[in-house]
Amino acid sequence: MTSEATTLLLRIFVGEHDQINHEPLYEQIVYQAKKEGLAGATVTKGVMSFGANSIVHKSKMVALSEDLPMVIEIVDKEAKIKAFMDQLDDLFERADGGGLITYEKVNVKFYGPSKNFE
Numbered sequence: 001m002t003s004e005a006t007t008l009l010l011r012i013f014v015g016e017h018d019q020i021n022h023e024p025l026y027e028q029i030v031y032q033a034k035k036e037g038l039a040g041a042t043v044t045k046g047v048m049s050f051g052a053n054s055i056v057h058k059s060k061m062v063a064l065s066e067d068l069p070m071v072i073e074i075v076d077k078e079a080k081i082k083a084f085m086d087q088l089d090d091l092f093e094r095a096d097g098g099g100l101i102t103y104e105k106v107n108v109k110f111y112g113p114s115k116n117f118e
Helices: 025-035 078-095
Strands: 002-015 041-045 069-076 100-111
Touching: 002 025, 002 078, 025 041, 025 069, 025 078, 069 078, 078 100
Parallel strands: none
Antiparallel strands: 002 069, 002 100, 041 069
């Protein structure tokens, strides 16, 4: 069974070493999204980046990581995404670090059962 819907894609960029109470910020974001009942979250690790401080971070053969970018993507209904952004404000404040959040309307097509978008 398939269905379609218009939703928001929330994309959150943080550093691999950003933390809250010695736990990675990206993990805290995913756990908070789950707690808030969002449809799902995916974390990917970048291989190279630079941000506001213009420092280039990249993966090297010798070192597995140089504070690489972590990208968390979440797709859900607009109201749920916008409500979750308030939670993100708190998480970023507690992490005392930087980041970037983007969101955009997306069309999605589901395959199989999906309780979270009904």
